[in-house]
Amino acid sequence: MISPARFLAACMMTCGLWATLASALHAEEAAKIHADIVYGHKDGMALTLDIIQPPEPNGAAVLWIQSGGWYSGWNEPSHFLVSGKSYLDRHYTLVIVRHGSAPRYQVPDAVADVRRAVRFMHLKAQDYGIDENRLGVIGGSAGGHLTLMLATTGDDGDISSKDAVLRKSSRIAAAVAIFPPTDLRGFVNNPPQAIRDIPALKPPLQFDETLEASVSPILHVSDETAPILMIHGDKDELVPLAHSTNKEEAIKKTKAISKLVVVQGAGHGFDAKQQNEIVSPETLGWFEEYLKAK
Secondary structure (H helix, E strand, O other): OOOHHHHHHHHHHOOOOOOOHHHHHHHHHHOEEEEEEEEEEEOOEEEEEEEEEOOOOOOOEEEEEOOEOOEOOOOOHHHHHHHOHHHHHOOOEEEEEOOOOOOOOOHHHHHHHHHHHHHHHHHHHHHHOOOOOOEEEEEEOHHHHHHHHHHHOOOOOOOOOOOOOOOOOOOOOEEEEEOOOOOOOOOOOOOOHHHHOOHHHOHHHOOOHHHOHHHOHHHHOOOOOOOEEEEEEOOOOOOOOHHHHHHHHHHHOOOOOEEEEEEOOOEOEOOHHHHHHHHHHHHHHHHHHHOOOO
């Protein structure tokens, strides 16, 4: 059984592309950090994201969904000069997205928040030298679930809204989801044993069960789904591989583009070798292909 501590630690460190401290300090001198940008409000509190621009941005941006177990923690933005070095070195602008977090907010709230963050980036893209048609998203575990929700439910916005953000599109150009939950049906009242064994997962799943389908990305696949890369370990006990294989089968029935990479022997997390030899190259290759200038 996976302990709560191990689970949350693995989730929050997912997708980390670690470099040396010396490289991070060099990057800090060159990259430009726009911290705590407010993209919305909830119950009088600000929803924030950080934008980190490389010295010579290529016009594309990668939105990094900061979420583990649908808890969205805060880190000093400069930390992402290390964990996001591979993206910055390839001239992507990094956008660190935080959502309304459990235990106060639940899964549907998180979905709404990250969707608004994408709309905000469409609205503000030119201000940060970003092509709004070249937005990629990455996340692991709960962050992977939210990434898939963005990939499968994008729309063109509500032109009648008085809110300038809501008038903008929520569409993305590419998604990378690491061991993502894809089907939350039954999770509210009868979750799998592995989920029940982690008390920290109870608060984000305390929402109206009639909304389970609306936050299950496997049910929202269509021809308009953004290109999706899923990476999943075949020994994952918390989020079994079937979540991704079932999602892949659903996508194959449409005109959408997808790829599933199965990491042999990996559980809910990857070791350094798996990260360096499989996860990072696959991720960077996916974004290189689908975020390139048209």
